[in-house]
Structures are given as C-alpha cells and as structure tokens.
Amino acid sequence: MKKMLKGLGAALCVALPFIAQAPADxxxxxxxxxxxxxxxxxxxxxxxxxxxxxxxxxxxxxxxxxxxxxxxxxxxxxxxxxxxxxxxxxxxxxxxxxxxxxxxxxxxxxxxxxxxxxxxxxxxxxxxxxxxxxxxxxxxxxxxxxxxxxxxxxxxxxxxxxxxxxxxxxxxxxxxxxxxxxxxxxxxxxxxxxxxxxxxxxxxxxxxxxxxxxxxxxxxxxxxxxxxxxxxxxxxxxxxxxxxxxxxxxxxxxxxxxxxxxxxxxxxxxxxxxxxxxxxxxxxxxxxxxxxxxSLPPVGGTGAAAYTYDPQATKVSLDRPANDAGARVYTAYCMHCHGVDGHGFAPMLAPLAGNPNVLAKDASSLINVTLNGTGDLVIDGVPSPFPMPGFAAVLDDQQIADVLSFVRAGWNNGTPAVGAAEVAKLRQSTQAGR
Known part of the structure; x- marks a missing residue:
C-alpha cells in the first residue's frame, strides 16, 4: 500500500460547487x-x-x-x-x-x-x-x-x-x-x-x-x-x-x-x-x-514453526540486574511501555511477543522505528497519546543491535540477531537530510 513516506496529516478539501452551464429551468x-x-x-x-x-x-x-x-x-x-x-x-x-x-x-x-x-x-x-x-x-x-x-x-x-x-x-x-x-x-x-x-x-x-x-x-x-x-x-x-x-x-x-x-x-x-x-x-x-x-493462502514467512508464547527464558534474563547487554537496554528504555511479558498494553502500546514485524526475517522496520520513531496515528482527529519515540540520539548502533536482538529472541520469538552494521547502514540512510 504506498511508497515509504513519513506520516502526513493532510485533510481532503471537498464540496466545492460543480461549475456547469445553467440548465433551462x-x-x-x-x-x-x-x-x-x-x-x-x-x-x-x-x-x-x-x-x-x-x-x-x-x-x-x-x-x-x-x-x-x-x-x-x-x-x-x-x-x-x-x-x-x-x-x-x-x-x-x-x-x-x-x-x-x-x-x-x-x-x-x-x-x-x-x-x-x-x-x-x-x-x-x-x-x-x-x-x-x-x-x-x-x-x-x-x-x-x-x-x-x-x-x-x-x-x-x-x-x-x-x-x-x-x-x-x-x-x-x-x-x-x-x-x-x-x-x-x-x-x-x-x-x-x-x-x-x-x-x-x-x-x-x-x-x-x-x-x-x-x-x-x-x-x-x-x-x-x-x-x-x-x-x-x-x-x-x-x-x-x-x-x-x-x-x-x-x-x-x-x-x-x-x-x-x-x-x-x-x-x-x-x-x-x-x-x-x-x-x-x-x-x-x-x-x-x-x-x-x-482468503489469501499463506505465502512467505521464515519457515519456522507456528509461534507459541513462552515468557520464561526472557523473564529470567530480565531479572534485576539484567544479565545481558540487550536486556539491560530493554529494562532502561523499553520495558515501561512493552512490559516484562512482552505483551505491551495493546492496542495503545504495541506488543513485542509474537508481533509479526518482530517475527519477520528482515529486521529493517524494527531498526528504522527504533532509530526514528513513527508519526502520530490520528483517529477521528485525535492523535495517539503514545507514539513510538526515536532513539537515534540516545542509543548507539551497538545498543540498538543488542536490544533488538534481545527482542527478536525473547518470548519465544526466535528470530535472528541484529548486527550493529545493519543499524549503522539504516541510520545513515534514514538520518540523511534531517
């Protein structure tokens, strides 16, 4: 559905009169x-x-x-x-x-x-x-x-x-x-x-x-x-x-x-x-x-077994003090919105456990949204109260790679780790001109 563009708030301008030759009566x-x-x-x-x-x-x-x-x-x-x-x-x-x-x-x-x-x-x-x-x-x-x-x-x-x-x-x-x-x-x-x-x-x-x-x-x-x-x-x-x-x-x-x-x-x-x-x-x-x-039949995906939620290993790694670099970043910057259990507070705050974007083989969207955040959803004229903030100025490439690797492994998500080089590449391409 669209080229990859930033969110806009443009309203449609409607209901100007139709201009035509005057009818007979x-x-x-x-x-x-x-x-x-x-x-x-x-x-x-x-x-x-x-x-x-x-x-x-x-x-x-x-x-x-x-x-x-x-x-x-x-x-x-x-x-x-x-x-x-x-x-x-x-x-x-x-x-x-x-x-x-x-x-x-x-x-x-x-x-x-x-x-x-x-x-x-x-x-x-x-x-x-x-x-x-x-x-x-x-x-x-x-x-x-x-x-x-x-x-x-x-x-x-x-x-x-x-x-x-x-x-x-x-x-x-x-x-x-x-x-x-x-x-x-x-x-x-x-x-x-x-x-x-x-x-x-x-x-x-x-x-x-x-x-x-x-x-x-x-x-x-x-x-x-x-x-x-x-x-x-x-x-x-x-x-x-x-x-x-x-x-x-x-x-x-x-x-x-x-x-x-x-x-x-x-x-x-x-x-x-x-x-x-x-x-x-x-x-x-x-x-x-x-x-x-x-109605569309299943196509694509990673070929992994059907996702089932399992919080135990992730809960252990988040026990204070968090016992790996990604868990430490998650505890400091992510847990208050997305939760220890990874369920977030849907629909206001997105879940990470079993989220299709987390389970995707390509991590580009996760890296991009972590770096740059996202625009406000505006429903019936009311902006979302909890848009995802960007962390490009707060976290370095390795920290973002660590936390996303933690999220992609956590709660039985089971998707591959993210490398700092991947983050650096998207940081350069998405931050240009900002």
Whole structure:
C-alpha cells in the first residue's frame, strides 16, 4: 500500500460547487447540481480509498499541490501538483487525459510517469470511479499554483521514453472484473486491494525492473511482504507468524480503522495510510477488504514453526540486574511501555511477543522505528497519546543491535540477531537530510 513516506496529516478539501452551464429551468438546475455534487463527494471518498493525499500533499503543504520527495532506486523524485490549477496542475486535463494518466501512467503532454505512481494498480479502476475521481479533482479541490519540481535523477536515467517499454512488459490494462464463484464482498475487497488501495505497491516484492512480482492472488508473491525505502512492508497473506494467519476478521478490521490491535501497531508509511485512507472507509468496504485478505493462502514467512508464547527464558534474563547487554537496554528504555511479558498494553502500546514485524526475517522496520520513531496515528482527529519515540540520539548502533536482538529472541520469538552494521547502514540512510 504506498511508497515509504513519513506520516502526513493532510485533510481532503471537498464540496466545492460543480461549475456547469445553467440548465433551462430552476428545477432542472437543482437536480443537476445535486447529482453533480453527489459525484464530487463520491470522488472525494474514492480519493481517500486511493490515499491520494499521502503522496500528493507535502508536509505543511496545501492539499494535493505536490512537492513531496520520494526515493527511488534511481534517485529522488518529487510528487506532482494534481490540483485543478490550469498552469501548474491538472486543470487542463480532460476526463480522457485524467484516465490515461491514472491508468496508463501517461501525462497530458505525452510524457511517461515514473511507476512510483501506482498506475499498474489504478489500471483496475473502473470507468464510473474514474469519472467520480475526475469530478472531485476538478471541482472538489482548491487550485494551487505551485510549479512541479524536477527530479534529482541524473541523465541518462532521467529519460522517460524507456518507460514505454516498461509499460509494454509490465502494465496489465483493463478494469477489474469480478471473479466467478466469489461473492460480492470478496470481489469488492479484491477490487479495492488490487486497485484503488494499491496494497501491492508496498507489500509485494519487486523484480529486477522494479515491477511488482504479482498484481493479484494468482501470483505466489502477491502481498507476501517487501523491503522498500528502509521499511519492510508486512506480509498480508495467511502466513501464521509474519502474516495475518493469527488475526481474526475483527482484528484486521480494527487495525484498518484505528491502526492498532492486539497483535501490532502501524508505523512508517502505514501510519499515513491509516490517517488518510483506511479509517475513512465505510464499514462495508472495511469488511470487504478483510474478507479478501483473509482468503489469501499463506505465502512467505521464515519457515519456522507456528509461534507459541513462552515468557520464561526472557523473564529470567530480565531479572534485576539484567544479565545481558540487550536486556539491560530493554529494562532502561523499553520495558515501561512493552512490559516484562512482552505483551505491551495493546492496542495503545504495541506488543513485542509474537508481533509479526518482530517475527519477520528482515529486521529493517524494527531498526528504522527504533532509530526514528513513527508519526502520530490520528483517529477521528485525535492523535495517539503514545507514539513510538526515536532513539537515534540516545542509543548507539551497538545498543540498538543488542536490544533488538534481545527482542527478536525473547518470548519465544526466535528470530535472528541484529548486527550493529545493519543499524549503522539504516541510520545513515534514514538520518540523511534531517
């Protein structure tokens, strides 16, 4: 679901009047205005499902005016202005222009968009939803005159024409079609996850050409977890330890609406997804997404036996005085939130025992969140009272490696130790420019 971005608090700007030629009589005018306004409002909801604000609104910037930096394997790009400003935004786009950019990655002037824009997912959005989105961006968003910034990618890698061949190889055109034998909820969930939600953009591994290894459940790698921009986006299949295998339908729905449940809490880019997108989903759509995700068979993981909680060895190592370096750091900095038993105080404070992010083979997310903390979850306008603080200025690389190795071994988690060199590498890449 997203490029790895910092949490944003941008609000959607909705409900500006639709501008059209005046109908012949007042009754028709009223009916037409109401219908158009309904379309704009529906488009606003769809823009939330697509989490458009997260990428197209820079911190402290105006909604959808672009400018947000985004790291790619080739260099940094800057997200574009998609307000209806005629000079610097998309005010000159027809609906056909808008649809082509959204679903094929080609701008009005013919240049190809970088696939950091998740148009391979948006290709599945149907015509009715494209129409509503166009109505919202043209008539429900305030125009902002803000010029787009050129990328930092150096020549010749900044040339766009090779992307035509990338599209020929990896872009699957055509809106989502309901799968025979699946019910309405499953198909709606599949449409949202694969299309507007573009969950695979973060949670599906990438190939050598930075293409998603699978675009739907027919590919074995689909939503099996992926490393992107210093975070490991979690496995969303039914895998028991690192995926959603132990999550009930209620657990998943709670996470999508609040960003936390008894298993884990959102961090990194997922904070932005919760803040700007999934918490705004209707109960029906949340249920549909959960139905689809919970249907996915287990893929990936570490191959370890199914996790079972065992606190005894960890309790012994935490007995005062703590008897190893990681336990000492945990006792001083972590235990008051996450507990001696590793259960934390879910959902307010995340558990560490059996947490899918702790059980993942790749420790990048744990290192990143320990170094840098995470942005506030803001649910119904209320920030979370206990965001994870960053410890980059407090703990050195070896201390962070020690405490994370302790956590990954503790409470029967049984995952590999973390090295100081891994911490140093992520410290350098994530702290640059701060």
């Amino acid at each position: 007042a009754a028709t005018a009223s009916a037409t205005g109401a219908a158009d306004q309904t379309l704009v409002q529906r488009g606003a909801y769809l823009a939330q499902l697509g989490d458009c604000a997260a990428c197209h609104t820079a911190p402290k910037g105006k909604p959808f005016a672009g400018g947000l930096p985004m790291n790619t394997p080739m260099g940094r790009i800057y997200v574009t202005n998609i307000t209806p400003d005629a000079r610097t935004g998309i005010g000159g786009y027809t609906e056909a222009d808008f649809a082509r950019a959204l679903r094929e990655g080609v701008a009005k002037d013919g240049h190809n968009l970088y696939p950091a824009m998740p148009y391979p997912s948006y290709a599945k959005v149907d015509d009715d939803d494209v129409k509503a989105l166009y109505a919202f961006f043209m008539h429900g968003v305030a125009p902002v005159q803000q010029a787009n910034r050129e990328s930092d990618i150096k020549w010749p890698l900044n040339m766009r024409w090779p992307l035509m061949f990338w599209n020929m190889a990896f872009l699957e055109k055509g809106a989502y079609r309901d799968k025979p034998g699946k019910d309405v909820a499953w198909n709606r969930g599949a449409y949202l996850v694969q299309g507007l939600g573009h969950c695979g953009s973060c949670h599906t591994p990438r190939g050598v050409a930075f293409q998603e290894s699978a675009l739907d459940e027919s590919g074995s790698a689909f939503l099996s977890g992926a490393l992107l921009d210093g975070w490991f986006a979690s496995n969303l299949t039914g895998e028991h330890n690192t995926g959603l295998g132990r999550w009930s339908d209620e657990d998943l729905r709670t996470f999508l609406k609040t960003g936390a449940n008894r298993h884990a809490s959102a961090f990194g880019a997922m904070t932005s997804v919760i803040n700007n997108s999934t918490q705004a989903m209707s109960d029906q759509d949340v249920a549909a997404v959960s139905t689809y995700l919970k």
